[in-house]
Amino acid sequence: MPLRARRLAAILSLSVLGFGLMGDLAVRAEDAKPAAAASDDDDKPYKIIDGKIDFGTFNGYRRFGDNCARCHGETADGSSFAPSLVDRLKTFGYDHFTEVVINGKTENVGGVQYVMPSFGNNPDVAENIDDIYAWVKGRSDGAIKPGRPDHLDKADPRNNK
Ligand code: HEC
CATH class of the missing domain: 1.10.760.10 (Cytochrome c-like domain)
Known part of the structure; x- marks a missing residue:
């Protein structure tokens, strides 16, 4: 593979990984919301x-x-x-x-x-x-x-x- 293409492939796979992670985090934040909302207010010092x-x-x-x-x-x-x-x-x-x-x-x-x-x-x-x-x-x-x-x-x- 020419260098340029290889670098592009690397960048692409990195950003795919990045999006995957972001999606994962977003889902987890959604999951955590209802419970956190209730306790968050009580916990604030x-x-x-x-x-x-x-x-x-x-x-x-x-x-x-x-x-x-x-x-x-x-x-x-x-x-x-x-x-x-x-x-x-x-x-x-x-x-x-x-x-x-x-x-x-x-x-x-x-x-x-x-x-x-x-x-x-x-x-x-x-x-x-x-x-x-x-x-x-x-x-x-x-x-x-x-x-x-x-x-x-x-x-x-x-x-x-
Ligand atoms: C002389 C410099 C100095 C002063 C003054 C100081 N700190 Fe620190 N503090 C540090 C350093 C360096 C660390 C990182 C050391 C570590 O995490 O082991 C740290 C870490 C911490 C941590 C995090 C520890 C961790 O486990 O991550 C807390 C909380 C903290 N300081 C609170 C305070 C508070 C509140 C005050 C004032 C009452 C204060 N520090 C004053 C230097 C200072």
Whole structure:
């Protein structure tokens, strides 16, 4: 086969594979919908009311900015120091998140050690970990935009609904 044709054949078979995968994923997403829709709302650790996030989640945004942003970026999208939490929170939930933040973790990527410090002895983090999780989860879900969010007042009763 001439080189050109061979390359075309390779591209074609790749895109066939790609479409096959996409079809598969689409079907699986359809299958998952009814169950996910019911539980998703209950599971959300943040509230968004009239475009404003609840005060606890806003507190999480501020604590994240103070303690995590220097490595994970102001938007939680990651930096050269640490991975994107927007991405990683698509693969694990609250339990793993809190475990890692309290105890820390190291990762070896191609011989380079990346260190996630432990925050178990840092009350600013440990006592606000649910709020921090809520904000990062909202970022990961695409529900909370980057930057300083509009938020409900601390005294607003809708925070606790
Ligand atoms: C000194 C830099 C640094 C700071 C500050 C930091 N992290 Fe990390 N974090 C890392 C690195 C590096 C990793 C990747 C290490 C790994 O996955 O083993 C990581 C990984 C994580 C993970 C994912 C672990 C996994 O299993 O994928 C979570 C969740 C996390 N950090 C949350 C936080 C939170 C919340 C804060 C603030 C309270 C924070 N980090 C502050 C460097 C940092």
